[in-house]
Amino acid sequence: MKKIIISTIAVSSLFFTVTSCKTDFDNDVKDIPVTKGDADFSRYVSLGNSLTSGFRDNALYIDGQNESYPSMIAAQMRLAGGGDFKQPLMNDNLGGIPSANISNKKVLVVAGGALAPVDAPGVGTTTLANIYNAGPYQNMGVPGAKVAHLLAPNYGDPAGLNPAAPTANPYFVRFASSKTTSVVADALAQNPTFVSLWIGNNDVLGYATTGGDGTNPITPVDGPIGVGFTSTYNALVGSLFPSGTTRKGIVANIPDVTSIPFFTRVPYNPIPPEKFNTAPAGSASNQNANIDALNAQVFGPLKQVLTALGQGNRLQLLSKTAGNPVLLKDESLANLGVQITAALVGAGVPAPQAGLMGQLFGQARHSTSQDLIPLTTSTVLGTTPASPFAVAPFDKYGTTYPLEDKHVLRGKFNNVNGEVEEVLAATVSFNAAIKAAATAKDLAFVDMNTKMKELDSKAGIVWDGVKYSATFVTGGAFSLDGVHLTGRGYGIVANEFIKTINAKYRSTLPQVDPNKYSGVTFP
Structure with missing residues (x-):
């Protein structure tokens, strides 16, 4: 495997940069008594995809799950009457599921005097055995899920794991209440008093990470429930927040995936x-x-x-x-x-x-500067x-x-839009639908797209003197897969959710300290 070379000097200088004591998270309420405001946090359930589950380093594993942003939010909610928050933990810190051909997490090793991310050695011990009896689970983030998947029955049926035409998800197979249930049904069965929803990323991300080759198309904006993004998202939100409910909640829009390290680490002209x-080694x-x-x-x-x-x-x-x-x-x-x-x-x-x-x-x-190299x-x-x-x-x-x-995710060439422009257009349309649904149901709405762009900016985001950015590995916020966040990155997400919850429901949940969570582990 070709190694991604990262200077150890650059790592030490960039990762531990201290710029000032300024914190880019305003409105913290740490010195104010904690109250629930207009919300009821006693039964909090989170729904979403891999970002919600705590997925990082190209795998789902225990340490990552324990630093998921919903678990951080739930810990703050407990200060205001929140209840237990269980997660369907994997069996180990490798994250692989051998029976489902899911590989281990990525780790950094030193090879030839440089750092390189490789699959962690060992054999994962997690199986597809169902663990619902130890639940129910309040973190219902399912890696790989799209909007329609959360509504789909049989999404936890092992018989639907046929690689050629999958109708189920191995992660949900592990903690579904039955073979016929859906993610939404299992969430509603808990009668939650507060729900967070961050879904839709995979409806465009899968197309982007496969270079737009057609194997994982962008979800159409329009179409019936189960086909079109807008109608399906509205149905999902309607199920979670039916008319007349007193349930409160928060929804988040999706980030611009073209700005994440997976697409920014490798330049368009990387061939020296x-x-x-x-010439043979040793020759002129x-x-x-x-x-x-x-x-x-x-x-x-x-x-x-x-x-x-x-x-x-x-x-x-x-x-x-x-x-x-x-x-x-x-x-x-x-x-x-x-x-x-x-x-x-x-x-x-x-x-x-x-x-x-x-x-x-x-x-x-x-390639030109308009193209993105995964x-x-x-x-x-x-x-x-x-x-x-x-x-x-x-x-x-x-x-x-x-x-x-x-x-390659092709960009505009000869004034003709490419796959990059398709991704950007879909993201705009999806986010408009998410914002409209939040407004219609009077829910808290968190603009994660803007927050992630702050990470991608030159200034980055600062917490208590530590700077975080979207720079691959050394920025501290993104994990080794270039898509998912580190524990520190998820801390940034948790704070954005908490700020929005407080603003909408007049609660005073304190923010978390991202610096207390883990970043990239260096050898």
């Missing part, structure tokens, strides 16, 4: 000139010779042909001094393979090679694809062999 060095470097040869024999002739076809900006000549952009296949482009082949043959390129170049580069282009793509850059067309020198992913759609 030395990647084109094919020939990277410049390789770049000159590729420019002369491949990218130069291709760019000339494409320029004649009015598409010269698809490809760039390789640089000897700066990072090079990723080579990708853009299925939205007209396929010019036939024209490329004919032009190259006419220029004297042997027909077999011209045909191969037409096949590979008919819809190829270099964190997971770093593990395939420079590797050899399993393809009959992968022959020297066209045998390196992202350098001389175009990456498939799943490895």
Whole structure:
């Protein structure tokens, strides 16, 4: 596996940065007597997806669950009459479920003098055995769940775990009250007095993390319940807060997933000139010779042909001094393979090679700053694809062999919107529906989209002198998967929920101290 290299010096300097004693969480009520205000916290239930469950480091495990944001909120609610808050804990701190092919959490190790995230060693002991008898559970965050899944019956039926066409979720299988129940039904069976709901992220995130390749489409904004986001979300909120209920609650919108480390860690031009060095170890470097040869024999002739076809900006000549952009296949482009082949043959390129170049580069282009390279793509850059067309020198992913759609979230190119713009548009529409539902039911509404953008800003977020940002690993807020938060990051989320609850229901729940929770664990 290709390692993600992180300077240990950068880690120590950035992670422990102390900028000031300023705290970016106003309206704390720590010096005011704790009261419940207009709310009743005696039976608090939280619903959501992996963000609610405490998922981090690409897994659900005990230490992470114990630092979930709902468990932090519940601890503060107990100061104002709140009751017990149980979570369906995994069996260990590995997080893997072998019988469901769910891998262990990521951990940092030192490899070759640098830090690299790898799967934790060992075999997870958590199984799909149902643990409802030890419940019910008030943290009903289900990793992988979309809005429609919370309403779906049989979502906890082991028979529905068929990988080809799943209708159930392995995490909910563990703590569902029955095979036929739904997440919402189990929540309502507890007759909660207060409910938090943070759902909808996966309705767009799955599309983004798979590079928009079609295997996990964005949920349509419109459509009937179970199909369209708006109608399904309204049905979900209506079930939790029916007309005439005295139940109080809070809902959160979803963050812009294009600003999380999973999409910001790897730049659009991550390929250094030395990647084109094919000299054996210990021999003199020939990277410049390789770049000159590729420019002369491949990218130069291709760019000339494409320029004649009015598409010269698809490809760039390789640089000897700066990072090079990723080579990708853009299925939205007209396929010019036939024209490329004919032009190259006419220029004297042997027909077999011209045909191969037409096949590979008919819809190829270099990435631009508008494209997003997923964190997971770093593990395939420079590797050899399993393809009959992968022959020297066209045998390196992202350098001389175009990456498939799943490895890149394409942005705007030639003034034509790409997958990034689809994600952004869906997020805006989903968040409008969430805000409208909160207003219609007179619920507290927390703008987590704006808060997460603060983390992605240069200033970041400061708590008691410690700065948090969306920088991968060293920012302190995001875990090793680049999507989910650390305990400290979840503390930031908990405080945003608490502030909003206090403002809406006139309660005085104190905020938590994010600095007391765990961040990334270093070897």
